[in-house]
Amino acid sequence: MTEENTLPSNFIREAVAEDLASGRFDYIATRFPPEPNGYLHIGHARALIITFSTAAENNGFCNLRFDDTNPVKEEVEYVDAIKEDIKWLGFKWKNEFYASDYFDELYAFAIQLIKEGKAYVDEQTPDEVRENRGTLKEPGSNSPFRDRPAEESLALFERMKNGEFPDGSIVLRAKIDMASGNISMRDPIMYRILHEPPHHRTGNKWCIYPMYDFAHGQSDSIEGITHSLCSLEYENHRPLYNWFINELEIFPTRQIEFARLNLTYTVMSKRRLVRLVKEGFVKGWDDPRMPTLSGYRRRGYTPEAIRSFVEATGVAKKNSTADVGLLEHHIRQDLNIRADRRMAVLDPLKVVITNYPEDKVEMLEAVNNPEDDSAGTREIPFSREFYIERSDFHEDPPKRYFRLALGREVRLRYGYFVTATDIVRDAAGEIVEIHCTYDPETKGGYAPDGRKVRGTIHWVEANSAVPAEVRVYDRLFSVPNPMNSEDGKTFIDYINADSLATNTRVQMEPSLKHARPGDRFQFERMGYFIVDSDSTDETLVFNRIVTLRDNWARIEKERAREKMEENRRRKQEEKRRQKEMAKRK
RNA sequence: AGGGGCAUGGUGCAACGGUUAGCACACCGGCCUUUGAAGCCGUUGAUCUUGGUUCGAAUCCAGGUGCCCCUGCCA
Numbered sequence: 001m002t003e004e005n006t007l008p009s010n011f012i013r014e015a016v017a018e019d020l021a022s023g024r025f026d027y028i029a030t031r032f033p034p035e036p037n038g039y040l041h042i043g044h045a046r047a048l049i050i051t052f053s054t055a056a057e058n059n060g061f062c063n064l065r066f067d068d069t070n071p072v073k074e075e076v077e078y079v080d081a082i083k084e085d086i087k088w089l090g091f092k093w094k095n096e097f098y099a100s101d102y103f104d105e106l107y108a109f110a111i112q113l114i115k116e117g118k119a120y121v122d123e124q125t126p127d128e129v130r131e132n133r134g135t136l137k138e139p140g141s142n143s144p145f146r147d148r149p150a151e152e153s154l155a156l157f158e159r160m161k162n163g164e165f166p167d168g169s170i171v172l173r174a175k176i177d178m179a180s181g182n183i184s185m186r187d188p189i190m191y192r193i194l195h196e197p198p199h200h201r202t203g204n205k206w207c208i209y210p211m212y213d214f215a216h217g218q219s220d221s222i223e224g225i226t227h228s229l230c231s232l233e234y235e236n237h238r239p240l241y242n243w244f245i246n247e248l249e250i251f252p253t254r255q256i257e258f259a260r261l262n263l264t265y266t267v268m269s270k271r272r273l274v275r276l277v278k279e280g281f282v283k284g285w286d287d288p289r290m291p292t293l294s295g296y297r298r299r300g301y302t303p304e305a306i307r308s309f310v311e312a313t314g315v316a317k318k319n320s321t322a323d324v325g326l327l328e329h330h331i332r333q334d335l336n337i338r339a340d341r342r343m344a345v346l347d348p349l350k351v352v353i354t355n356y357p358e359d360k361v362e363m364l365e366a367v368n369n370p371e372d373d374s375a376g377t378r379e380i381p382f383s384r385e386f387y388i389e390r391s392d393f394h395e396d397p398p399k400r401y402f403r404l405a406l407g408r409e410v411r412l413r414y415g416y417f418v419t420a421t422d423i424v425r426d427a428a429g430e431i432v433e434i435h436c437t438y439d440p441e442t443k444g445g446y447a448p449d450g451r452k453v454r455g456t457i458h459w460v461e462a463n464s465a466v467p468a469e470v471r472v473y474d475r476l477f478s479v480p481n482p483m484n485s486e487d488g489k490t491f492i493d494y495i496n497a498d499s500l501a502t503n504t505r506v507q508m509e510p511s512l513k514h515a516r517p518g519d520r521f522q523f524e525r526m527g528y529f530i531v532d533s534d535s536t537d538e539t540l541v542f543n544r545i546v547t548l549r550d551n552w553a554r555i556e557k558e559r560a561r562e563k564m565e566e567n568r569r570r571k572q573e574e575k576r577r578q579k580e581m582a583k584r585k
Numbered sequence: 586a587g588g589g590g591c592a593u594g595g596u597g598c599a600a601c602g603g604u605u606a607g608c609a610c611a612c613c614g615g616c617c618u619u620u621g622a623a624g625c626c627g628u629u630g631a632u633c634u635u636g637g638u639u640c641g642a643a644u645c646c647a648g649g650u651g652c653c654c655c656u657g658c659c660a
Contacts, residue, residue: 008608009599035660070659126658135656137587171658181588183656192658212660236589236655257590259653264596312609314598316591319653323596326610336623371623402621411619445619456619524620552621 007057010315012256016054016227019254025226028060032086032093033216033230035067036078036200038270039285039292040085042306042327046261049310051229052091063223064093068100069215071199079200081285085293089303095223099215100201102222106210107161109218109248110172110190114153118247119190120146121156122173129171132178133186139179140186146175160193163207167193174214176243184240190214217241220253228255232317261313262321265475266291267482267491281495282476288543289476289499299473300520300530300545302338305331324475328546335520335528335545340368340375343413343458344508344523346470348387350462351434353418356384361463364444366414380509382415385462387507392457393420393434400555402455404434410455413524417442417453458524465507468540470529472501508540515540522548 007013019025030051034040040048055062064086068074086093113119122129122143134140157172159165172191180186191214195207217240220228228241235257245252262268267276268291276282276290285292288299296306309330313322343366361383369375388404397405404410409419416438424433441448445456476499482491508523515521520530527547535541 009601014601033660037660067660073659129658130656133656135587137656139586140656168658179586181586183588185588186656189658194658209658211658216660232590233654234660239589259591312597314609316598318591318598320597323610326597329610332622341620367619370620400621413619415619453619455621458620522620522622525622526620527622548620548622550621555621 015256028055028058029225030055030227030229031063031065031225033065033067034082037073039294040082041268041292043261043268045306046310048089049307050315061094063095063097065097068098069209069212071197074200076200088297098201099219102219103206106215106218114157115150117150119172119174120148121153121170123170126168142178160208165193167195182236182239184237188213188240213237213240217244221251224251225253228253230257231260232257258315259317259319264321264324264480265477266324272491288473300543301331302334305334331546337371339520339522339528341524342509342512342521343460344506345387345389345460346503346506346526347390348505348507349390349393351386351388351436353384353438354435355437364414378511381461381464383461386459387462388457388459403457409453410457411445411453412459413456414445460507460509464510466510466513468506468508468542470503470506470542472503472544474499
């Protein structure tokens with residue numbers, strides 16, 4: 001239990017501890033209640049983690065309960081996907097329940113309230129119901145059917161259940177207060193009629209379905225859930241849930257609300273995610289650019305990284321948007337420790353060592369994971385010809401560029417020191433090959449004379465290289481808050497056109513030949529990658545999970561920014577001068 | 586005649602009436618380096634506002650301001 005002291009404090013942990021201390025509850029039970037009408041995203045992950053951890057930290061239990069009170073929206077296919085995602089994140093529920101398991105009990109609760117004069121059947125049209133609900137600033141008015149005798153409502157409700165009325169004709173309502181400042185207390189609808197479609201679990205047994213507000217609280221109560229943790233928008237509904245609990249005299253679940261998790265450069269609402277899929281901006285719910293759990297899974301994120309990220313963002317009642325950079329930090333952190341290193345060249349440029357024997361091939365030893373000795377070493381072939389990244393050679397090296405250039409010596413990782421001597425061009429003047437010489441004394445990358453080289457670059461031997469496809473993913477949106485759109489634009493207008501770049505020119509070291517879908521590697525100096533399920537026996541396909549932190553890229557970016565700024569200034573100056581000249585004339 | 590919530594560095598959280606308001610990420614600088622990675626060290630930077638209570642307020646109270654949620658027979 002010393003572990004408990006090290007857990008970061010938050011208002012939910014405090015509330016739960018208090019309830020235990022005060023004796024309000026003598027055990028802890030929570031529930032995760034998704035509606036089976038879409039895929040889980042990383043926003044759900046926070047709810048999932050808070051809910052399951054609250055139970056686990058208190059030796060309690062957590063149920064999985066699908067909120068399936070609306071057959072027109074819900075589908076079975078989502079049930080399995082949701083379960084898979086929860087398992088992937090590493091959580092185990094005690095029971096798998098459905099709100100529809102309680103339809104009989106809910107029906108009995110309704111009858112009880114009608115009999116006690118606390119609910120009534122309303123025959124107003126949907127329009128009338130809406131009009132009489134009032135507005136945010138004005139009270140509603142009572143339905144003409146509000147004070148009908150209980151027997152009448154009872155009979156009507158029975159006939160509702162028996163299918164004697166068409167959809168939308170009548171509803172069952174709680175009799176609370178049409179003048180309440182809280183609109184969810186203005187005689188909320190408890191049951192509505194829905195003849196079609198059949199429910200995914202109860203089929204055609206029912207044609208009346210409880211509203212979420214009449215189902216959720218009682219479902220919690222039936223299961224003995226002590227703490228019903230949910231998002232902020234249900235705060236307004238809490239008085240209603242408590243009203244039902246009091247009137248029905250059932251187990252008093254305590255509801256606690258917290259803020260949802262938002263992410264920069266991301267949209268999170270189900271509606272917008274659907275649009276991205278349906279309109280083909282991404283390839284599906286599990287597209288590696290999607291913030292869905294299945295998307296992150298395919299992208300190569302680990303459940304551990306997602307969990308530690310969510311823990312790091314904490315939980316509060318303040319609406320906030322976490323930096324997607326923090327998520328990236330957590331996946332790097334995790335993969336740094338667990339991913340084996342390999343060498344792969346994404347944008348190959350051939351290099352020939354002119355003083356290396358023609359037919360010689362030697363094996364060099366490379367460390368698999370400098371963070372983990374138990375990962376061991378491997379051998380990689382080296383010969384006269386190999387590939388390096390095009391960006392690792394520069395004709396006109398800028399300041400502080402440590403890589404290869406004519407006359408410059410660099411270290412080939414785990415290989416030799418080489419010095420570039422010549423550039424070979426094609427007819428168009430494009431660089432196609434670099435010639436260099438090597439120092440045979442520097443095998444393994446060490447200079448016996450102790451001389452230093454600043455640059456170490458990765459490489460892949462040409463004859464044994466394994467070609468592959470790499471899908472280079474970037475953020476799906478180009479602005480931090482795509483929802484904050486201006487002048488008639490929508491989030492769609494902020495989609496990053498370069499969020500996916502497919503690269504089929506990749507050359508990898510031969511040890512990668514036997515990589516299997518799901519295997520993750522760090523390609524040294526390039527980032528973390530995972531073998532995608534699209535891989536075939538002929539072609540390996542990798543997804544880029546995340547780049548490495550890259551100080552050099554930052555320097556270059558800063559330089560580019562400065563250049564642009566300078567150009568802008570120069571242009572303005574030019575304009576100003578022209579104006580002046582015109583004036584003078 | 587409206588009701589409910591929230592406000593702490595750039596971002597996200599902590600501090601529960603009592604040191605110089607702490608942590609993580611980001612940023613900036615340095616060290617180290619056979620990954621411009623990782624690691625290590627350091628710097629900058631915050632209590633929305635106005636009053637009140639108190640010996641003492643980020644914390645309690647009141648007003649103001651700003652943002653979020655609520656007028657589905659959705660969840």
